[in-house]
Amino acid sequence: MPSRNQRLLMNAFEGWFAIHRRFPPDLLDDMTEAVADGERTHLGEVRFAVESRLPLPLVWEGLDASTRARQIFGQLNVWDTEHNCGVLIYVLMSEHRIEVVADRGIARRVKPEEWVSICAAMQESFAAGQWRAGALRGISEVHALLAKHFPSHGKARPDELPDRPVLL
Template sequence: MQRIATNLFGAWFQIGKQFPKETLDEIAKRVGFGECTHRGELRVAVESRLPLAAVLEGVTARDRAAALFSHLRVWDTEENCGVLLYVLLAEHRIEIVADRGIAHKVAPAEWDAITQHMRDEFAQGRFREAVLTGVDEAGALLARHFPSDGTPRTNELPDQPLLL
């Protein structure tokens, strides 16, 4: 019942206030800047809430992130280097899904540290800072484990965050 109430009546409806155009543009700029330092492709998706049917079916934030990873084709990059940073506002959940090219190089604890730093920012009501922290730290992690080789590359995924 708690999940139903949270997704139906939580403050998820303020997504536009929490993520105005200026913030979305800044996130996109940081994603693009980070991608100059590594061979990964980072995609950010922020979802206000899960549909009631999904909650009733038992869909978790991790399930939803995995589905979006597929739907947004984050898995479909040339080097299998896509990473989805997913935030479910209604349930205060953050999930990071990494493609196989990166997942075998980066320990789960490293992704967990990023989500914890983001949670700390969200807990203080700093939505902009929370996502920028995730983008910056994921970019640094990718630069360490999947560094750029200096050759120009095609941007395979949009840098602009997706609000759902």
């Protein structure tokens, strides 16, 4: 874990800031489609949020990626799904951090190591400059876990949350 001073520098100067270059509209469209298609296979809801960096005063106060991901989980109402099985994939570009936050329904059934594995695979792709592959793989792997634990059994269900990724 980087020190507070290292995190301050990362959030002030790190080169991953080109959020719109890394996540252009065509990739956001593909991600939206992947979220919508995957949600047809299970009862969960998936949100994807990307933040370029954290405000320096908040980093100074100790805000980290994990805490920020939980804040975004709440702000995007991912917790407010019928089956308590919403999942947020959160990317903090400046610190090269990826967090998955799962609502209590799915968190009871999926081991933390499975989320860590998804994050690591995405991290590897992103580090290699494969933003499209990493994002779509992460979405696909989250859907696979949700389909395993909360299958839809082919029944239509309402779409409770927007499918389009959020750039913060």
